[in-house]
Amino acid sequence: MAWFDTNLLSTLVFLPLLWAVIGLAVPAKASRFWAAAGALLTFGLSLLVYSRFQTDGAEFQLMESAEWLPSLGISYTLGIDGISLWLIMLTTFLMPIAIIGSFSAIEQRVKEYYFLLLSLETAMLGAFVSLDIFLFYVFWEAMLIPMYFMIGIWGGKERIYATMKFFLYTLVGSLLMLVAIFYLAYMHKQQFGSYSTLITDLYKLQLEGGTFWTAQSLIFLAFAAAFAVKVPLFPLHTWLPDAHVQAPTAGSVILAAILLKMGGYGFMRIAFPMLPMGVAYFQLAFMVLAAIAIVYGAWVAMVQPDIKKLVAYSSVSHMGYVVLGLFALDPISVSGSYYQMLNHGVSTGALFLLVGMIYERRHTREISAFGGITKVMPLFALVFMIVTLSSVALPGTNGFIGEFMILLGSWKANPGLTAIATTGVIFGAVYMLWMFQRVMFGPVTDHHNEELKDLNFRELAIMTPLIAAIFAMGIYPNFFFSKLNPSIDRMITRTMGKTGFKGLSGVARAATLPESHS
């Protein structure tokens, strides 16, 4: 077991891929069960990782390292801190749910479908455990491929258009990130005598910053392009509604719940601690975009005729909170942002599953096709209501903790923007409750809806853990924060502690927008 102990993270990352490859030999009829078993096994393994993680231990734990391309300083280095930990748990927790949730939805090319889902899990987990920025990049890019095929093959009518947009956006972002990575590795050689892509090495770089045409600002922008597309931050969000609407249910769930989190994770792991002055330079600009995203996303969500598109725009709004809190750079807001990422994973994942369930029954997602569903599907109504409340951040649910902390923490950095962002609390209730009312309340107007079957056992079984998470995270968030706090503190210290950092809550700066460079 010695090998297993020292390679726990590698095992966790590659187990799904291995399982997927073996799964190709499993008969098509059984492949869904095979995939579910693999995802559950991975979840079990992640619990082991969780139990090994020590709150007050070293910064990065369960480290593994092997040489890869030593001449370029590229290595295969894995390790986790609190920031990785909960995103890993989120991934392994949602994967079985997404897979079991697809049992009845996917009827064609079943084997390929589950192969892609499991390989996607490997790529996502890999990105969360990589401590080498190049390795991170490889996993980052690898994530795109399965998602691209999932939308392209099992997607809806407009899937080609959606995949093209998805591809274009992410490609541009990724290429800029790659350039930035090269530059950082090169700078490491300049300053320390050798190439390195080790993240912890790159934290030590001293780069020029403070104005627009400096290394920190430009490199920050390059990374931010990749991360902001993923988040997605207004105005780079328009791939999301199409990708979501066209993707099969599990694709939407994974896309919203985990892939979007890569953006936030990238900011926290890479952009912030490596480029503090870049962050400081663009802090206000990003907070402005985030505040716009919150309100804009909510308003546009309000007028959507399609439930899935509404949920997609709600993601733009919810992820706007994440960016706002991150850039406010207060421990409260940053922890809130992180928590909001987990919340969004759980709640929006649950929403997409619910939309999928109703779609499988009615083959439409038009809000106007429904009405009075509560009467025919009372259990569905109950679950849908709880998830809706989580999405509108009702206290007692997970959503509240995240939003409250983000807004509370951001107030210090910029009260005006925070006040604008806080109106999202109102509009969030408007679009969600209005949609809920039109779908669930009133008389049953369409005779197609009269005979809809309520949730079956399988559907209830996958929603139950999500409901449990919604309340557990809302009532006892300290369970999560206790393991997270040291890592967040380190990240913020790295960012704000460096000499020359001038952020909103630090020294006030007159010119902050990129246009006003000197």
Place this chain on the structure above:
Amino acid sequence: MLALILLFPLLGFLINGIWYAFFQARPGQHSASSTVTGAVASLAIFASFAASVFFFLQLHGMSPESRVIEQTLFSWIDVGALKLDFALRLDSLSTLFTLVITGVGTLIHIYSIGYMSHDAAPGKFFTYLNLFCFAMLILVLGASLPVMFLGWEGVGLCSYLLIGFWYTDIEKAKAGKKAFIVNRIGDFCFLLGTFMIFWHFGTLDFAALRPLVVSGHAAAAAAGAVNVTTITAICLLLFGGCCGKSAQIPLYVWLPDAMAGPTPVSALIHAATMVTSGIYLLARLNFMYSLSSTALSVIAIVGTATAFFSATIAITQTDIKKVLAYSTVSQLGYMFVACGVGAYTAGVFHVITHAFFKALLFLGAGSVIHGMHEEQNIVKMGGLRGKMPQTFAVFAVGWIAICGIPPFSGFFSKDEILGQAFSSPHGGPVFWLFGLITAIMTAFYMTRMFSLTFLGKPRFDEKTLGAHAAHGAAHSHDNHGGHADVEEDDHSAPAGVHESPLIMTAPLMVLAALSALGGLLGLPHASWLEGWLEPVIPALHEAAGAAEGGGLEWVLMGVSVVAAAAGIFFALGLYKDLNRANALAKRFAWLHKATENKWYIDEIYEAIFVRPIQVLSGLLWKDVDVAFIDRIVVGFGRVSEFTGQTVRVIQTGSIQFYALMLVMGVLAAVGYLLYGMV
């Protein structure tokens, strides 16, 4: 063990909730009767009442300064500067509220057993009702703003669920949504106030906040540098929250619509408890509000305006519940006037007496509606005195109490407010005068309602009422079928009006007794309440108290009694003959129409806020997202031949090909990049 107070309603909620969701809700499953589900819920809330009494007695046994019981359940959020415990605190203020919530709550639960007996889903009703009590108790027991906010939004949720209880009627569902959203506007302000408090004082705990605020102010005063701008901003923002929850101008518009819910809900949530949360918050933070005369003035003005304005609307409403709803808004206005002139104790006093008599009036109205087979229009009633003698008697008590005739409870609390409005340094004769005019209008519209409902001759055909009723019931409860069988179940009253069963009238009698005697809590110059609340709400300005003594107080009291009596007699005279009333209405037709249509406030809000946002949102979507941003992106896409090729590939192929692609893609990318570097 304060959590005991919370535990019982939570248990009741879980028992009824799980039972309902899994064994009663689905088509084909049978609903449990209101007797069993109601008994569970009533027992739960009664146990909570017993616990509340126990803790009250415990507090009572302590010395006044040490009257605090605390319990920290767990650490809620501990991040950075935010150290937030999930803590409960009972003091002389919150204990009064727990008693009212659980006490009146128990009566309303019991009443509901009868009222909901024909409903198709009493299990769901009692689930929500217990959840409401749980949330309301958290609201008053929460030791910090966020814990309070948990209850604050929790009661909002229950209000939403219960207003839209008969959700198959889309109008009722809409009313619930409106309540939630309007409350969210208030909560937006509440949150901003919370943020300011946190960054200004570093804590959100009420007990920790008090010395910080008070000593900070004292220090500033000593240094001659008093600046209350921040305090004023905080106070006004939190008051914005109160405007939502306690239905004040400009956010009162949800409350009248909230009458779509079952009548016991109107009594419990929208009269006795939830809507008084704003008063509770002001009383809780009185140490802060008292520092800002600006904030106090705003509150007093808003309260006065709300009290007056909604009274004008109440005068012309014909729906018995709508009259009571506007009356509630108006009475809440009085309570805010009290707080606004610094007389928090008077506000709390009116909260308590109002809880008694308004719950009584609502439940009485429910009894009337029940007896009249879902008829709510008072113009179509009349002469119910003989048909429903018990309801008539208790309703009369509530009527006299709200009109402010001594020695009934409403007189004492309202008179206390009017007196304070006149003589407090924060008040003034203008507040008193408007309060007095409002009192006359109150007496008038309540008498009008009472007269139209119970006095005179019936204005309905009793024979057709049964047939009409079955139709009416089926209409309002159509999804719950059961209510339509009202006649079959109730053989004692085959058709026509009937008195309500004992399970409904008994709670009414208790409430009537409380409405009659509740004033004893706060007799002028011998107020038990004032002394009891002293540790939380310091006595208001000794000097003012002295100045008020002597003749003036008796004069004011005399004037308000005469005013109330005038209102009553005028209304009694006018509505003895409906033709005369109608003639009067015709003479002031435009005024009558305007108040009947609630001054068109809903329509104005719709035009100013709702429509523009909807139109703008549509534009943002179609013109910004789709037409602008997308066009740029897709423009790039069209140019790229490469993309087209890539996209086409996925249309064909087999699994082997994809798997190969996947691996090759990664390898190719890596290889290419490495090649480029070396």
